[in-house]
Amino acid sequence: MSQMNMIQAINSALDTMMEKDPTVIILGEDVGYFGGVFRCTDGLQAKYGEHRVIDAPISEGGIVGSAIGIGVNGLRPVAEIQFADYIYPGLDQIISELARLRYRSGGEFFSPVTIRTPCGGGIRGGQTHSQSPEALFTHLSGIKTVMPSNPYDAKGLLISAIESDDPVVFFEPKRIYNGPFDGDPNKPAVPWSTHPGGKVPEEYYAIPLGKAAVVEEGDELSIITYGTMVHVAQAAVRIAGVSADIIDVRTLVPLDVETLTQSVEKTGRCLIAHEASKFGGYGAELVATIQEECFWHLQAPIERVAGWETPYPHAFEWDYFPGQERVVAGIRNIMEAV
Amino acid sequence: MSQMNMIQAINSALDTMMEKDPTVIILGEDVGYFGGVFRCTDGLQAKYGEHRVIDAPISEGGIVGSAIGIGVNGLRPVAEIQFADYIYPGLDQIISELARLRYRSGGEFFSPVTIRTPCGGGIRGGQTHSQSPEALFTHLSGIKTVMPSNPYDAKGLLISAIESDDPVVFFEPKRIYNGPFDGDPNKPAVPWSTHPGGKVPEEYYAIPLGKAAVVEEGDELSIITYGTMVHVAQAAVRIAGVSADIIDVRTLVPLDVETLTQSVEKTGRCLIAHEASKFGGYGAELVATIQEECFWHLQAPIERVAGWETPYPHAFEWDYFPGQERVVAGIRNIMEAV
Amino acid sequence: MTPKSRLHIPQPSARPGQPPDFSYLSLSEAGSVARPDTDAPAREIENLAQELVRVLDDDGEAKGEWVPDLTPAQLLEALRLMMLTRQLDDRMQRMQRQGKISFYMQSLGEEAVSIGQGMALDAGDMLFPSYRNQGLFILRGTSLVDMMCQCLSNTRDMCKGRQMPIMYHNKEANLFSVSGNLATQYPHAVGWAMASAIKGEDHISASWVGDGSTAEADFHYALTFAAVYQAPVILNVVNNQWAISTFQGFAGGLRRSFAARGLGLGIPGVRVDGNDLLAVYAVTQWAAQRARQGGGPTLVELVTYRGGAHSTSDDPSRYRPKDEWAAFPLGDPIERLKQHMVNTGHWSDEQHTALNDELKKTVIAAWKEAISFGTMSEGPRLDVREMFDDVYAETPQHLKQQREQLLALKRGAQ
Amino acid sequence: MTPKSRLHIPQPSARPGQPPDFSYLSLSEAGSVARPDTDAPAREIENLAQELVRVLDDDGEAKGEWVPDLTPAQLLEALRLMMLTRQLDDRMQRMQRQGKISFYMQSLGEEAVSIGQGMALDAGDMLFPSYRNQGLFILRGTSLVDMMCQCLSNTRDMCKGRQMPIMYHNKEANLFSVSGNLATQYPHAVGWAMASAIKGEDHISASWVGDGSTAEADFHYALTFAAVYQAPVILNVVNNQWAISTFQGFAGGLRRSFAARGLGLGIPGVRVDGNDLLAVYAVTQWAAQRARQGGGPTLVELVTYRGGAHSTSDDPSRYRPKDEWAAFPLGDPIERLKQHMVNTGHWSDEQHTALNDELKKTVIAAWKEAISFGTMSEGPRLDVREMFDDVYAETPQHLKQQREQLLALKRGAQ
Numbered sequence A, B: 001m002s003q004m005n006m007i008q009a010i011n012s013a014l015d016t017m018m019e020k021d022p023t024v025i026i027l028g029e030d031v032g033y034f035g036g037v038f039r040c041t042d043g044l045q046a047k048y049g050e051h052r053v054i055d056a057p058i059s060e061g062g063i064v065g066s067a068i069g070i071g072v073n074g075l076r077p078v079a080e081i082q083f084a085d086y087i088y089p090g091l092d093q094i095i096s097e098l099a100r101l102r103y104r105s106g107g108e109f110f111s112p113v114t115i116r117t118p119c120g121g122g123i124r125g126g127q128t129h130s131q132s133p134e135a136l137f138t139h140l141s142g143i144k145t146v147m148p149s150n151p152y153d154a155k156g157l158l159i160s161a162i163e164s165d166d167p168v169v170f171f172e173p174k175r176i177y178n179g180p181f182d183g184d185p186n187k188p189a190v191p192w193s194t195h196p197g198g199k200v201p202e203e204y205y206a207i208p209l210g211k212a213a214v215v216e217e218g219d220e221l222s223i224i225t226y227g228t229m230v231h232v233a234q235a236a237v238r239i240a241g242v243s244a245d246i247i248d249v250r251t252l253v254p255l256d257v258e259t260l261t262q263s264v265e266k267t268g269r270c271l272i273a274h275e276a277s278k279f280g281g282y283g284a285e286l287v288a289t290i291q292e293e294c295f296w297h298l299q300a301p302i303e304r305v306a307g308w309e310t311p312y313p314h315a316f317e318w319d320y321f322p323g324q325e326r327v328v329a330g331i332r333n334i335m336e337a338v
Numbered sequence C, D: 001m002t003p004k005s006r007l008h009i010p011q012p013s014a015r016p017g018q019p020p021d022f023s024y025l026s027l028s029e030a031g032s033v034a035r036p037d038t039d040a041p042a043r044e045i046e047n048l049a050q051e052l053v054r055v056l057d058d059d060g061e062a063k064g065e066w067v068p069d070l071t072p073a074q075l076l077e078a079l080r081l082m083m084l085t086r087q088l089d090d091r092m093q094r095m096q097r098q099g100k101i102s103f104y105m106q107s108l109g110e111e112a113v114s115i116g117q118g119m120a121l122d123a124g125d126m127l128f129p130s131y132r133n134q135g136l137f138i139l140r141g142t143s144l145v146d147m148m149c150q151c152l153s154n155t156r157d158m159c160k161g162r163q164m165p166i167m168y169h170n171k172e173a174n175l176f177s178v179s180g181n182l183a184t185q186y187p188h189a190v191g192w193a194m195a196s197a198i199k200g201e202d203h204i205s206a207s208w209v210g211d212g213s214t215a216e217a218d219f220h221y222a223l224t225f226a227a228v229y230q231a232p233v234i235l236n237v238v239n240n241q242w243a244i245s246t247f248q249g250f251a252g253g254l255r256r257s258f259a260a261r262g263l264g265l266g267i268p269g270v271r272v273d274g275n276d277l278l279a280v281y282a283v284t285q286w287a288a289q290r291a292r293q294g295g296g297p298t299l300v301e302l303v304t305y306r307g308g309a310h311s312t313s314d315d316p317s318r319y320r321p322k323d324e325w326a327a328f329p330l331g332d333p334i335e336r337l338k339q340h341m342v343n344t345g346h347w348s349d350e351q352h353t354a355l356n357d358e359l360k361k362t363v364i365a366a367w368k369e370a371i372s373f374g375t376m377s378e379g380p381r382l383d384v385r386e387m388f389d390d391v392y393a394e395t396p397q398h399l400k401q402q403r404e405q406l407l408a409l410k411r412g413a414q
């Protein structure tokens, strides 16, 4: 067991899998000699060579497109898209090809591509380095979507993603690369060593895709969230003084409906939080699913706390970010509803 | 007043706007000399010339990208994407540029592009000519999204879309280009002349964006839907023998929340129907919004009837399509819920 | 007055009612283009992207350095496969007209592309076809029945009813799944070739797109990645002059050949008479050898003509002269190979007619067998439960539930 | 043994700790490249994509047919603007280091690109810059204070706080909004030029991308559309040898010049010494004239070197030799123009130093003024209500509600 931040945990997952499985290769912009702009692939090219950790042209569509072909030829590519904000040129290859290949070929062809990409705001990245586009992927059939909230999960889930014969889009909330972030930008940053999720085995382990984690248990309210917002929710619960289940969805598709509904059936109240814009966001699906499954248990409307319906603005980052105050306000609304 | 099918109504909208506003131009694959694979632009190049109705290279990204520049230079481009299934190569330009240009430039630049694209299944198009990807657009800030369900609305809404200084993605449910379709593929096709929406003025008129239409009124249930499914819902209501409000959303963004909530507050029961896959579909947002606004009025869970979580399969088209039976089953579920 | 900038709109040489005019096509004499070594530096062979490699002259004589080493038996096999492709197309086209299948796309006039190129490649080479490469499937032994069953979406459909007609694949035969989205297969081929090079294998890959599709991003991705990593891949552009209703000028084809598109990335381009099976074979063999010996990608442009409608949904008489194909200077690939074989004494008109009749019968017999596995309206049907398979490697909970939901509904409806 | 295909990985000529090596760059003698007429057919001037147009030789002498018609006053203005750009960069880089702004990108070493090209274009020409074209903004009269306020996201920020630093725009000056997404501006420029041609105006457009960005789809879209419609546009590739940590070989730059990328579409390419203001000006003027007279697009490659880090988030010492810039054979654009002007008797070392000091003061004064409109941590702040404006032309209901929600929350928090 080591102390790792999320970058190190991701690096360790990649290292573990490259060691274990010689077919695993990495492809992406600046991932090779340089080790990635966030250093997630640091040292891997030196260790595994230029043919397994490959610097790519600046071409997200080409990266995904060629990764599909690489995967069809028996290798297991892990592609890095430098920022989730830049994944869109690759969307056609993801939607039209990667997600559908197995289906359309009657199960004969598939390409086990994992796409890693840093997402989310809070790093003064403005509208082109802060986006959380997960909802564009969770609507697709044939792709799994993952977003971890701590180093331990990041490693275990990334290993599962790489091992999966299904394509996986793996979102890494970059605001918590170096430490958990509770949503208060004025507090000094804390390292992952202050958090249980910062303890990460050096060796191989896998966390199955499709399982949510109950991060905290309580009985008045269920908070369903993922990524950075898990930590914000934890802080907000303290402030609001409620006893809440906090559920980290972790795998957005396929969704662990059971864990969610069990909790909401118990608490009767539910808040959903994510950083992405609210309208048509992944939270809408969570509301819809829970409403369908737990309608008769609900004692108050399910409330969503999410980004506003605007691009992520540079100067108003903390007004945009659904921080503690907004989560607390959401909790109060729900708790006061009668 | 003329009798028009939806293709003629769209053609008439384009013609009306090109006549009225010399800055309106059309760009797309096969739209010029040939008049479009669905013939929506038939005759327009002959009438307005090759510089206003422009055949484009097969390059959806290039079409959207150049249309943005054309729009910035004071023209008003209407781009056709031949099938909504092929819009993905243009997504980066839509998401990263078209939707954000006004915002990111502090309101100084904008490009009033309208993107028309045929969507939906039921024409034996298999997984690459049947998709309804509206949910990928409705999550974006800065774009309006429209889907008409009849010729009259198609013309009036398309004119508003073209006149709008905001970018609009205009989905045309191709199954109802030639006639309303109630979801039963075994019945003989009926023409638009059998439907009040087939009466279309030759001249200019506009239907404002952002207003839903109450297609039928009733008091037991609200069915909220759009596109082809409006007709399916009408047939299903007959079969189920319920008295229902049927609301045609028409403009998906911005959503006319008021019309929806008024209805659900009245009926206390709500069914949402669309052709796209359910998970993370636009229906999820409708559920979430209505649940938030009308929670205390709801007497049953809101039910979604939608495409399955698979690509649109060629042979199982009618098993995939959320037809009358499924809508009726949904209605029964809701009506029986206690 | 100084000339002024006006938006230039490419113009085809003829529209319906006008006489066909192919004067825009630049042709070379058969046998006139030299065959460089397969390791010639890209910069030294740029002429190949401009000239037109032709072996068969107008009289069916094989000429010059590109004459390939093909036995009469091989040539006969090539002829047979081209004829079989055409017979299949003809039959399926008619079946679509009769409402037996929902859609079809012929490769009429372009048969030499798939047959000539396919023959020049090894069985271990991976092919990423477009929708107009049915010949590759036939060549690599996909049975006609299997192909028809795919078009019928019936119980033996390799795609399990999920794809429109003609979207074949054949895993064992190293033929990738055809996509409805244009050009997306191009970067796949490059990635596959990269993986082959990473693994140190010497299989290469090849892919095909149409002239119109070169405007898509994937064309650029493929060329860029192929050039950067020197991937062992053959990238083919089938320039059949038309992309539905727009002629190749809308893909920039009048300004410079499609073969030239990679020159700026150092990718050699070869422009070849796509209706000359011998030339097609020879050029492909050259490019394959180049790739296998580490010379990286080649971009091959096959100059041909789309003899039929774009698809069964299309009516070309609206946008091009009806008799354009007849005026195409590179003729018909089947006629040309036949003529060559007759000239060399290995074939006769009678044999040709007999073979054609035989192939027609083969196709009809195959069709009979195919429909015994079901048609769209009659006979056995695919199990609807399969609709929910293969979305993921293992069917997840939510899809199992949806399957149950559908089955319950169907039970209820009975 | 036959050679075999292996995945080729492009290698930079030197890594940290190794001596810089620019032997891979092919250079021409100053004055050696002939200047063709602006209406020369693309095929006849392909040499321009290979050779390197240079006017200033190593001694600062202006030579050959490309010597532009620039007065000493104009040259001085160009020098001043390049120096000002560098002073601004230097100041802003330091302000970022001090935490006053969140991010910055210098154009160190590339100043001649924006200044030389911008000067050669008309005020009515529309420019679609990349993030490293700050010189265009300075040249077209955007005040330093406005630029700084943008970087500060303060109350006078033209972007109303919505964009990271350096994402300027200037509508009146015909400068488009800089995007954080690479290369997306390229098809915009082509579309703009198409519209200009449709309207029969004679304004042209120009856009810029880096060497690395040429691998993006938008590069291909822009070239294709520009070629097909013969759009009056100048497409520029600033080849500064690096794209963050990957050198230009990863964009195919070692195989063939970037200027050559359009040859396959019939787009003339011109490779120019990007650190030679006179050559840059002359080539741009040539391309502009060509476009204006209906000759369509030109692809210009400006060979230069990224003198600084990619951005304030980058540390180039990890991937390239520290002294690489000093060894760059095309030198420093400011030094080279200065030397030329000193040689011709229009400038002196003393004047240069004095001007530099003056510009530094100008920049400091501007900074003082800029921060009076607020910094990230102090002074006046943008009104948060503006966060909800400009998403649409008119703020829709749901955004008004969200604004109210936020304001209520903020009131509650007080």
Ligand SMILES: Cc1ncc(C[n+]2csc(CCOP(=O)(O)OP(=O)(O)O)c2C)c(N)n1
Binding pocket: B029, B058, B082, B086, B089, C132, C180, C181, C182, C209, C210, C211, C212, C213, C214, C238, C240, C242, C243, C244, C306, C310
């Ligand atoms: C991404 C995408 N855009 C548009 C289409 C619609 N479409 C199908 S075939 C075709 C024309 C292709 O022409 P070309 O590439 O020349 O191939 P050909 O049909 O001539 O073989 C078009 C526009 C598509 N299938 N995919």
Ligand SMILES: Cc1ncc(C[n+]2csc(CCOP(=O)(O)OP(=O)(O)O)c2C)c(N)n1
Binding pocket: A029, A058, A082, A086, A089, D132, D180, D181, D182, D209, D210, D211, D212, D213, D214, D238, D240, D242, D243, D244, D306, D310
């Ligand atoms: C679509 C997209 N992908 C990736 C990035 C991240 N990124 C920003 S700059 C850059 C390098 C660009 O290099 P180049 O085009 O050579 O321009 P230069 O920085 O050298 O001026 C990268 C990869 C981005 N901004 N947009």
Ligand SMILES: [Mg+2]
Binding pocket: C210, C211, C212, C238, C239, C240, C241, C242, C243, C244, C306
């Ligand atoms: Mg074609």
Ligand SMILES: [Mg+2]
Binding pocket: D210, D211, D212, D238, D239, D240, D241, D242, D243, D244, D306
């Ligand atoms: Mg660069």
